[in-house]
Amino acid sequence: xxxxxxxxxxxxxxxxxxxxxxxxxxxxSDCGCVVTEGVLTTTxxxxxxxxxxxxxxxxxxxxxxxxxQQRGLxxxxxxxxxxxxxxxxxxxxxxxxxQAYRHSGIRAARLQKKEVLVGCCVLITCRQHxxxxxxxxxxxxxxxxxxxxxxxxxxxxxxxxxxxxSLCLADLVKTxxxxxxLFQASPSVPATYVEDKEKMMSRTLQLVELADETWLVTGRHxxxxxxxAAFLAWQSLQPSHRLACSLARFCKVxxxxxxCPAPSRLQELVxxxxxxxxxxxxxxxxxxxxxxxxxxxxxxxxHRHTLVRKAFRDxxxxxxxxxxxxxxxxxxxxxxxxxxxxxxxxxxxxxxxxGPALLLPPCMxxxxxxxxxxxxxxxxxxxxxxxxxxxxxxxxxxQEVKDFEKxxxxxxxxxxxxxxxxxxxxx
Amino acid sequence: xxxxxxTLGPPPMEEEQAYLELYLDQCAAQDDxxxxxxxxxxxxxxxxxxxxxxxxxxxxxxxxxxxxxxSGHFSSVDLSFLPDELTQENKDQSVIRSKQDIEENxxxxxxxxxxxxxxxxxxxxxxxxxSTLLNSHSQVYPGDADPVQPSPEKPxxxxxxxxxxMTPVTPVSECSGIVPQLQNIVSTVNLACKLDLKxxxxxxxxxxxxxxxxxxxIMRIREPRTTALIFSSGKMVCxxxxxxxxxxxxxxxxARVVQKxxxxxxxxxxxxxxxxGSCDVRFPIRxxxxxxxxxxxxxxxxxxxxxxxxxxxxxxxxxxIFVSGKVVLTGAKERSEIYEAFExxxxxxxxxxxx
Numbered sequence: 001x002x003x004x005x006x007x008x009x010x011x012x013x014x015x016x017x018x019x020x021x022x023x024x025x026x027x028x029s030d031c032g033c034v035v036t037e038g039v040l041t042t043t044x045x046x047x048x049x050x051x052x053x054x055x056x057x058x059x060x061x062x063x064x065x066x067x068x069q070q071r072g073l074x075x076x077x078x079x080x081x082x083x084x085x086x087x088x089x090x091x092x093x094x095x096x097x098x099q100a101y102r103h104s105g106i107r108a109a110r111l112q113k114k115e116v117l118v119g120c121c122v123l124i125t126c127r128q129h130x131x132x133x134x135x136x137x138x139x140x141x142x143x144x145x146x147x148x149x150x151x152x153x154x155x156x157x158x159x160x161x162x163x164x165x166s167l168c169l170a171d172l173v174k175t176x177x178x179x180x181x182l183f184q185a186s187p188s189v190p191a192t193y194v195e196d197k198e199k200m201m202s203r204t205l206q207l208v209e210l211a212d213e214t215w216l217v218t219g220r221h222x223x224x225x226x227x228x229a230a231f232l233a234w235q236s237l238q239p240s241h242r243l244a245c246s247l248a249r250f251c252k253v254x255x256x257x258x259x260c261p262a263p264s265r266l267q268e269l270v271x272x273x274x275x276x277x278x279x280x281x282x283x284x285x286x287x288x289x290x291x292x293x294x295x296x297x298x299x300x301x302x303h304r305h306t307l308v309r310k311a312f313r314d315x316x317x318x319x320x321x322x323x324x325x326x327x328x329x330x331x332x333x334x335x336x337x338x339x340x341x342x343x344x345x346x347x348x349x350x351x352x353x354x355g356p357a358l359l360l361p362p363c364m365x366x367x368x369x370x371x372x373x374x375x376x377x378x379x380x381x382x383x384x385x386x387x388x389x390x391x392x393x394x395x396x397x398x399q400e401v402k403d404f405e406k407x408x409x410x411x412x413x414x415x416x417x418x419x420x421x422x423x424x425x426x427x
Numbered sequence: 428x429x430x431x432x433x434t435l436g437p438p439p440m441e442e443e444q445a446y447l448e449l450y451l452d453q454c455a456a457q458d459d460x461x462x463x464x465x466x467x468x469x470x471x472x473x474x475x476x477x478x479x480x481x482x483x484x485x486x487x488x489x490x491x492x493x494x495x496x497x498s499g500h501f502s503s504v505d506l507s508f509l510p511d512e513l514t515q516e517n518k519d520q521s522v523i524r525s526k527q528d529i530e531e532n533x534x535x536x537x538x539x540x541x542x543x544x545x546x547x548x549x550x551x552x553x554x555x556x557x558s559t560l561l562n563s564h565s566q567v568y569p570g571d572a573d574p575v576q577p578s579p580e581k582p583x584x585x586x587x588x589x590x591x592x593m594t595p596v597t598p599v600s601e602c603s604g605i606v607p608q609l610q611n612i613v614s615t616v617n618l619a620c621k622l623d624l625k626x627x628x629x630x631x632x633x634x635x636x637x638x639x640x641x642x643x644x645i646m647r648i649r650e651p652r653t654t655a656l657i658f659s660s661g662k663m664v665c666x667x668x669x670x671x672x673x674x675x676x677x678x679x680x681x682a683r684v685v686q687k688x689x690x691x692x693x694x695x696x697x698x699x700x701x702x703x704g705s706c707d708v709r710f711p712i713r714x715x716x717x718x719x720x721x722x723x724x725x726x727x728x729x730x731x732x733x734x735x736x737x738x739x740x741x742x743x744x745x746x747x748i749f750v751s752g753k754v755v756l757t758g759a760k761e762r763s764e765i766y767e768a769f770e771x772x773x774x775x776x777x778x779x780x781x782x
Contacts, residue, residue, distance in 0.1 A: 135730045150731045162720055165717060167730070218714050219733040219750035361711050361750045375608075375669060381652070382675035391683045394648065395635045401630060 009033040068114065070100050075118040082141065083133065089125045096121040099257045100156055110120060114154045116144050123195055124155065127164050132172035136152065169222055173208055176226050177201045180254040183233065189253055191243035195234055201234035206301045207269065213308060215361040224259040227251070228266035232273075235295035243291060268362055276300050276307040312359035450639040572768050582691045607704035607756055608764050611667060612674040618682055618692040619663040627657065646681060653677040657685065661692075664700075671699055671762065702759040705767060708752040713779045717748070721775065737772065744768035748776070 005015050014029040024038030038163055056062060062387070063072055064392050077095050080090040100106045100117060109117075119138040126133040133154070139146050181188060183197045207229035217225055231250050235242045247266055251258040270290045277283040277293055277300060293300075300307060310388035358365065396404065516677075620627035624644045629635035643656045653674070655668040662663040663681060675697060685692040714735045719729040727735040737746040742764040747755040754772065758764045 047706065146731075150728075153728075153731075154458070157726070166718060178523075215711060217729075221730055260625070317633060363749075363751045364711060373551055378670055378673060380670065380672040381678055382672035382679075384676060385684050386676075386680055390650075391680065391687050394631055394684055395687060396630050400632075404629065 003427075005035060005385060007031060007035060008032055013349075062355055063187055067106075069098070072097055072101070072114055073116055075115070076121055077142065079118060083122070085122075085126065085131065086129075089122075089129065089131070093121045093125040096124060096160065099160055101298075103157075103159055112144075112148065113152055115142060115151050117156065119144065119149060120144070120153045120156050124157070124164055126160060127167065130165070130168045130171060132168055132175050134172070136223065147251055149180070167222060168203060169208060169212070169217070169226075172222060173205050173226050173229075174201060176223065177204055180230065180256055182254050188255075193245070195237055199231065199237060200233050202302065203237065203297075206232045209298075210301070210304055211265075211269055211274065214312070214359060214375070216268050216272070219363075220265070221259070222260065224261040225269075227256070227259055227262040228269055231262075231266065232269060232294060232297060235294050237293045239427045243294060247345050270294075273297065275301055276304065277312045277343070279307050279310045308359075311356060313356040317353065480612060483639050518740075525602045568646050586600045587593040603770060605708065605753070605769070605771045607706040609669055609702060609704045609762065609765070611703040612669070612671060612699060613664065614664045614668075614671075614674045614678060614697060615662065615664050616678045616682070616697040618657075618663055618685060618696040619692070619695050620661050620691050620693070622657065622659050622661055622685065622690055624657070627685065627688055631684060646684065647678060648684075649678055657681070672700075674699065679762070699760060701757065702762065702767075703755065703757045704759070704765040705753065705755045708754065708773065708776055710752050710780050711750055712748060712752055712776055714748065714750055716779050717775070720778075739768050739771060742767050744764075746772055748772070751775075 006013055007015065007030065010031040012028055012030040013113070015026050015035055016029045018025055018027050019038075026035040026037075028035060047394075059206060065073075073094055076093050077090055078091060097117065099119065103331065106114070106117065106172070109143075123133060123135065123138055135146065139149050140143075144148075156162075166242060177200060178197070180194050180200075182193060182200070185191050185194050204226065208226055209370060211229060224309050228247070231247050234250065235245070245262055248258055250263075250291045267290075267362070270293060273293050274288060274290065277288050280299070280303075283296055283299075288296070445612050458602075512574075624636055624638070627644050627646075628634045631644075631646060633647050636643075641656075643658045646655045646657055647653070651668050651673040653665055655666070655678070656664040664679065665674055665678040665681065678697060679694060680691050682694050691758045715726050715733055716736075718725045719778075721737070723738065725735055725737050734747045734749045737748055739746060742762055744756055744757060746768060747757075754769065756765045756768050759768070
């Protein structure tokens with residue numbers, strides 16, 4: 001802008017501030033003579049006062065993106081960093097978020113849903129890379145309700161048409177076990193409770209596999225099973241000092257939250273182990289119970305495949321197969337003679353239990369809570385005559401109507417006395 | 428060596444003509460049957476070595492069967508040309524012949540629902556494996572003078588005559604013997620007049636109206652035991668009935684109640700919107716395996732819900748499959764869709780029967 005300067009060449013006062021690339025110049029608009037020039041480079045002291053421009057602001061990548069979406073994308077990246085995921089996951093999760101945002105239903109959704117969507121995208125990315133992240137973890141990090149999360153998750157999977165693999169149990173065991181604070185002595189962890197990480201992890205894995213084989217995992221939340229398995233594994237590695245410790249105390253010491261179903265899973269797993277122990281002659285004589293069986297978990301796991309086959313049957317066919325099988329495993333004790341003497345139906349003489357148990361999910365073994373009687377055959381055609389009396393039984397007589405109205409008015413009067421807001425009660 | 432039960436290669440011309448005429452005679456008696464098309468005229472390829480049952484062929488067939496049976500079991504017979512599923516020894520070779528035979532051979536669930544109205548059972552049978560020819564078979568056999576009966580020693584070992592050449596890919600549709608029970612029917616109807624909900628709630632004993640919570644009157648009747656949502660626009664939703672007829676009767680009763688309250692209610696556009704059925708296959712199911720093999724249809728998230736959600740494309744039904752073997756089917760507009768969906772899922776579930 002002309003500020004009183006004069007062009008030294010032609011003397012005109014029309015000086016314009018213009019920049020030649022990044023260099024500011026004062027130029028005469030008549031003759032084009034450059035009157036003054038700005039500084040192209042900055043001195044060291046000058047640069048101290050400048051701030052760097054971030055990549056995302058210097059490029060045009062955010063130009064077409066709404067602020068709400070930008071915020072969501074930032075949240076996705078933050079979540080990936082908090083979870084310490086590999087950098088490739090971040091890009092995939094961001095891509096999913098952008099893809100979701102193209103749908104109008106997502107764009108118009110509430111902020112709560114958009115926040116939860118961030119978690120969904122990260123979860124889907126992790127699942128596709130077999131990274132064991134549970135929904136519970138994400139909900140805790142996002143302070144979100146599992147119900148809201150589940151609704152958004154199912155919706156987005158359907159909307160984007162994605163194939164999301166199941167949670168990988170083995171990886172989850174490793175990750176979850178690593179989070180237990182039992183591998184080093186500390187003020188809260190007594191010396192007898194400290195355990196070797198590898199030993200505990202491998203034994204927990206074997207117990208979880210056993211649970212999976214015996215129908216304790218299908219249809220249930222995976223985490224409580226792992227908690228119960230980890231507890232048993234830990235106990236069995238030093239039973240003398242640890243049998244007295246309860247599951248709740250174990251979780252407290254290990255600084256891990258105790259999931260609600262874990263005690264029930266523990267009971268079921270111990271029941272399976274007891275059934276397996278019945279197949280080993282030298283354990284059968286010990287008459288183990290749910291506490292003492294823990295001492296022998298090592299042996300039971302070592303022979304678990306054979307023991308499960310012998311201890312359980314799938315049905316009548318399984319029973320016959322069990323009979324035909326030769327007792328060829330190496331764990332035959334002195335009771336072999338007794339064991340072989342079986343009746344035709346597979347019941348060894350003098351055995352306590354009535355033969356091999358059925359290998360079924362616990363929900364099929366429990367007796368039904370209430371037996372639904374089969375409904376009577378209905379011969380309704382839909383076009384029957386409807387008698388007046390039948391309809392009138394549902395209507396109020398005029399007297400009843402008056403009484404009802406009086407009662408309603410009285411109730412509303414009482415309410416408005418106690419509460420100034422008038423409530424519209426039943427019509 | 429015993430003669431092969433079914434010959435490869437086309438039968439002699441005269442025999443073929445005779446079979447064709449006899450078959451067509453029987454078919455002509457039935458109005459709703461499609462002509463047998465290429466059933467007999469196509470050369471006998473491995474999959475359709477079977478010639479439909481006629482009184483002439485029966486004796487020939489029977490004698491073959493007796494010879495085979497005399498040899499003890501089918502393994503001595505060269506069955507290699509049959510599709511894999513049919514050569515399993517303990518495969519249930521159920522016969523879709525007549526309603527009576529179904530009840531003999533298949534496992535009866537022991538429920539009254541097995542004594543279905545003839546109409547319902549027809550519909551169920553007609554849609555098994557989607558082949559109209561099965562329907563024709565079920566019509567043909569009762570008319571036969573001497574239908575081949577299953578061998579008395581092994582009630583489940585029925586002759587191979589149940590093979591239908593028209594469905595080479597799907598195995599012989601074994602009737603699962605289980606009929607899903609309808610648990611809930613949702614229907615809508617238009618009463619075609621504006622309603623004063625306050626007045627309805629005042630004059631009807633069985634009505635609930637809380638405008639702050641929901642903008643409709645909730646009315647219930649005892650017989651059939653149902654609930655209705657009645658809106659001020661005159662539209663009504665009726666839920667809780669166990670059959671289509673009951674739903675219609677219930678909706679009519681609600682309309683009568685509204686009429687008696689002084690509104691000019693009509694009964695327009697009654698429509699069944701949703702039907703829910705359930706049944707039990709009685710064996711545990713490995714849901715993790717099912718979600719792996721049928722990934723494009725299944726959704727199994729044990730962290731959220733213990734059941735597997737299976738979205739079947741044809742018919743368009745959603746099934747909830749649980750580890751205990753209980754199956755819930757929903758999303759049907761017609762009863763036949765539920766039966767068809769279950770017959771489609773049953774062989775898939777059987778594949779996951781053992782660990």
